[in-house]
Amino acid sequence: MKDLLEAMTASWPVALAVFLAGAGILGGYHFDMRYLTALPAWLPGAAFIATLCSASVLTVAIIRSALQLITRPFRRRAREKWQAQHIAALDDLPEPEAFLLAWAVANKTKVFSAPYFNPHTKALVAKGFLSIPPGNHRTDEMPFAVPDYIWDVLKEQLQEADIGQLRGLRPFDRRW
Incomplete structure (x- = not known):
């Protein structure tokens, strides 16, 4: 059987x-x-x-x-509703997490490397705002990817904002 x-x-x-x-x-x-x-x-x-x-x-x-x-x-329809709720949750992100996403958009890097054990990247992964691409990675340089629908919204929202000061910075240079 x-x-x-x-x-x-x-x-x-x-x-x-x-x-x-x-x-x-x-x-x-x-x-x-x-x-x-x-x-x-x-x-x-x-x-x-x-x-x-x-x-x-x-x-x-x-x-x-x-x-x-x-x-x-x-x-x-259910996926679109969930994505809309998820996008609305962007406004509730703490400043360090929002800064990290804004930095990625400002530097036009949808996938970036960061330490795996960083609390902000771990929080963003847990909330679904970042994902870890499949494969073998080192914990000190773990790749993180911003989902497509989040990336599109962030690009649109941050287009009007002054994000020039974020260009060239490393996302973890700033201490929180």
Whole structure:
């Protein structure tokens, strides 16, 4: 049963290939193709089971795709609502955290390196205003990335502000 459930996670192209192969073998036995006479006697039964299992995987894939298509507008609306609330939370950031994000925009660096154990970067990661790109990194130079929707809002908000004094500074030169 565990193997069957694991097979259900197969991608639809794999399931389609198994289905077509099994259907081809069963069709060959149905039409008494002479090429199949040398194959073992258990092959039609195995092909039948493989065809049924792959057909069920294809059916599940079709249902999942249909459900994703139906729920896409609801998920998009929920994501946009969450992003709007997240963007509104930018106004509540403490000064050191807001300075760090403003520094990134002023220096046009969406991804920057900083110490992993810095309390401000850790707080921004926890709040979702920074993310850590996948991969192996050193703790003294951890890359941090500003999410796209946050970056766009920060660029727009800080375009009018005087952020010239932030250019050229290192984000951790200033002691908080």
